[in-house]
Amino acid sequence: MSGYVVGLELATDTANPGYYRRVVTAAEAAGVTLVTLSDSLGAPTARLQLDAVGVAGLLAPITHRIGLVPTVTTTHTEPFHLQAQIASIDFASQGRAGWQVAVSSTQQEADQVGRRQPAAPAELWREAGEVIEVSRLLWDSWEDDAEIRDELTGRFIDRDKLHYVDYIGRSFSVKGPSIVPRPPQGQPVIVLELAEQAAAAVAGSADVLIVQGAVQRPEQRPAQRVLADLGAAQQVSPDAAIDLHRAGWDGIRVAVRDAADLTALLDRLLPPLRAEQLVNPRGGTGRTLRNALGLPRPNNRFAAPGATAAGPADGAAARRVEGALQ
Amino acid sequence: MTSPSNRRGAGKQQLHLAAHFPGVNNTTVWSDPESRSQIEFRSFAELAATAERGLFDFFFLAEGLRLREVNGRIHDLDVVGRPESLTVLSALAGVTERLGLAATVNATFNEPYELAKRFGTLDLLSGGRAAWNVVTSSDAFTGENFRRGGYLDHADRYTRAAEAVRAARALWDSPADDGQFRFTGKHFDISGRFTLPELPQGHPVVIQAGDSAQGRDFAAAEADVVFTRHGSLAAGQEFYRDLKSRLPGHGRSAESLKIMPGVSVVVGDTDAEAEEKAAHIRRQQVSGATALGLAQLLWGIDLSDRDPDGPLPAEDPVLDSAVVQGRVRPTDPVGTVARWRAAAAENGWTLRETVIAQQNRQSFIGSPETVATAMDEFVQQRAADGYILVPHLTPGGLDDVVERVVPVLQERGVFRTEYVGSTLREHLGLPRPKGARSSGAA
Ligand SMILES: Cc1cc2nc3c(=O)[nH]c(=O)nc-3n(C[C@H](O)[C@H](O)[C@H](O)COP(=O)(O)O)c2cc1C
Numbered sequence: 001m002s003g004y005v006v007g008l009e010l011a012t013d014t015a016n017p018g019y020y021r022r023v024v025t026a027a028e029a030a031g032v033t034l035v036t037l038s039d040s041l042g043a044p045t046a047r048l049q050l051d052a053v054g055v056a057g058l059l060a061p062i063t064h065r066i067g068l069v070p071t072v073t074t075t076h077t078e079p080f081h082l083q084a085q086i087a088s089i090d091f092a093s094q095g096r097a098g099w100q101v102a103v104s105s106t107q108q109e110a111d112q113v114g115r116r117q118p119a120a121p122a123e124l125w126r127e128a129g130e131v132i133e134v135s136r137l138l139w140d141s142w143e144d145d146a147e148i149r150d151e152l153t154g155r156f157i158d159r160d161k162l163h164y165v166d167y168i169g170r171s172f173s174v175k176g177p178s179i180v181p182r183p184p185q186g187q188p189v190i191v192l193e194l195a196e197q198a199a200a201a202v203a204g205s206a207d208v209l210i211v212q213g214a215v216q217r218p219e220q221r222p223a224q225r226v227l228a229d230l231g232a233a234q235q236v237s238p239d240a241a242i243d244l245h246r247a248g249w250d251g252i253r254v255a256v257r258d259a260a261d262l263t264a265l266l267d268r269l270l271p272p273l274r275a276e277q278l279v280n281p282r283g284g285t286g287r288t289l290r291n292a293l294g295l296p297r298p299n300n301r302f303a304a305p306g307a308t309a310a311g312p313a314d315g316a317a318a319r320r321v322e323g324a325l326q
Numbered sequence: 327m328t329s330p331s332n333r334r335g336a337g338k339q340q341l342h343l344a345a346h347f348p349g350v351n352n353t354t355v356w357s358d359p360e361s362r363s364q365i366e367f368r369s370f371a372e373l374a375a376t377a378e379r380g381l382f383d384f385f386f387l388a389e390g391l392r393l394r395e396v397n398g399r400i401h402d403l404d405v406v407g408r409p410e411s412l413t414v415l416s417a418l419a420g421v422t423e424r425l426g427l428a429a430t431v432n433a434t435f436n437e438p439y440e441l442a443k444r445f446g447t448l449d450l451l452s453g454g455r456a457a458w459n460v461v462t463s464s465d466a467f468t469g470e471n472f473r474r475g476g477y478l479d480h481a482d483r484y485t486r487a488a489e490a491v492r493a494a495r496a497l498w499d500s501p502a503d504d505g506q507f508r509f510t511g512k513h514f515d516i517s518g519r520f521t522l523p524e525l526p527q528g529h530p531v532v533i534q535a536g537d538s539a540q541g542r543d544f545a546a547a548e549a550d551v552v553f554t555r556h557g558s559l560a561a562g563q564e565f566y567r568d569l570k571s572r573l574p575g576h577g578r579s580a581e582s583l584k585i586m587p588g589v590s591v592v593v594g595d596t597d598a599e600a601e602e603k604a605a606h607i608r609r610q611q612v613s614g615a616t617a618l619g620l621a622q623l624l625w626g627i628d629l630s631d632r633d634p635d636g637p638l639p640a641e642d643p644v645l646d647s648a649v650v651q652g653r654v655r656p657t658d659p660v661g662t663v664a665r666w667r668a669a670a671a672e673n674g675w676t677l678r679e680t681v682i683a684q685q686n687r688q689s690f691i692g693s694p695e696t697v698a699t700a701m702d703e704f705v706q707q708r709a710a711d712g713y714i715l716v717p718h719l720t721p722g723g724l725d726d727v728v729e730r731v732v733p734v735l736q737e738r739g740v741f742r743t744e745y746v747g748s749t750l751r752e753h754l755g756l757p758r759p760k761g762a763r764s765s766g767a768a
Contacts (some may be wrong), residue, residue, distance in 0.1 A: 016594070058419055084413075114515055
């Protein structure tokens, strides 16, 4: 069973990897469900910012329960690389990867990459929707049981279980298949912060929505979770978090920007949530981020319906995850 | 403090060693009972742990950005499917201490800002152990997976790669206080603010792999390490001389560029046992289906209906062929086919036997003593500065080298007995880059 989701937004002006290790392992031990790692090409506030995918990679083998969700922009990046990076975190963490979708709209970001001019938010989020779609296709471009190691015929893979995605978007196209096999979760978790209005255009394709403040819960698909973004941990009272649970929210996200935030999270906010049994730091070793969120492992959209309904595909993937845990 | 082994090795060239994670080609044997997953993180962690136990300089990951095809269908005979290099190495940074971490990343399908940030991040996460193998392979086939699409012609690929490296260095050298940078060249015109502090190595180590004249010039101008394909002692010496002689023209010393051929090693209790093992591995590497596939690569025509246990194809090779995609063709198909035909006629070989005999001869085969002697000799005779070892098994393929050959090299005083430095540059004996914004450069 999934509990109340406590997300942690790690946004700090540091390039010290030890800081990330300390904060995230402490948060994991205290029952935090997932950490979103801020990153932007422009880094308008922070002087120092590490690549969030790299930080998630670092954390993958040294953590065991917490979801790792780097922020990656879709504006100046290659969709093919992006999905491969997230799938690779999923392998390194045995199924705990997510991706927080972002766009880059400033002139500074455009100048740093030097490929294209800034565009309006509506256009950038439309493209983000395409990048989400092609990422999901590429994660499915290998069926779970594509690797066969068949000595009789000398075949390592059954190539009928690898699929071209042949995606043609407005600003890019991708042939596929991915260079990475289907990741342990099938589909890593896509997180969307509804921070600007234009982002709502892609809300339907995210697995987790994060809403600023706790004003109004947006429309929610069945297999979708909605978290309230409550700002700096120091400013969040445990009662507010518990009230949101009663009001039907799936969880909260709080930001840790400095030591005082971390203390507030660990010593003030989480103990009452544990006492109410909303979070359980012991639960969930070896489970995937999808498990922790109560989200099913999706069927592969390329697989024959009969095959997935009967379950062999999921079974093979489950075995792979189990194997990785031994 | 001089240990006996150091005295024994006095005045001798020291070897550098790297571990290549098994690749997606038929060198990697997947049918062996000991072959494990090519994709689970545990395989990467185990091979890296073996390399670190052996005090290797670095761990190396190759890259391919489109799955190979034969006759328009995905190639299914070899190991395939691997994680994105930099992400895996970031994960390994957390579970290793001293081992260098080298990622192959294409300079055509990536932009300098992202490259500088991602490699810089790896350098910070690992405390100065990052290396970038700058490859240039690019074709319309691979381009179909990317925004930029298309491809660059050969000359442009290397000017872009050299510029990408210089641009990344401009970012790594940006002022520590505000990170402001600007780089203008033929391929890139970028400016802004870099968000990383001074890197532990100043600049991550740059590796180059590519053999053409442009490739060699690029290596002489920009690279710290060259990854070559192995030849004979004489061919190695010729390459070594050629490349090192280009360095003074770039104001560089001979020691500032390390030449490391990719080699595979088979160790046995005796030389005869090792030869037997090696022959067995070659048969595993070249199944009948694989023999046809490799012949197809050479001939450039569809051979799927031929019998691998029959004669060589009677046709002449086709020079401009698209039968095989995503893989480098042998450089001289006509000459190679002629050599294969002569060898087959002389020995009465079938196609598969010919392919086995001509392909993938492991470089060093023998007892630990024999292998160590040969590895040492190539280095003392200036055919190499060390080796990138390519195992045929995941992840246990270097166990023998680490357990049995490394001790002999140490005994001879030509390989370290402990890590002295903490950064990859220190392991390789490379100077800290002059342009780096560090106080340490002074
Ligand atoms: C030993 C060696 C290893 C290479 N490894 C890779 C690789 O992992 N990924 C890749 O895309 N290209 C790889 N290449 C290809 C080179 O980057 C280059 O594109 C190719 O050799 C053609 O360049 P050239 O004409 O200078 O030889 C490798 C080349 C060599 C010689």
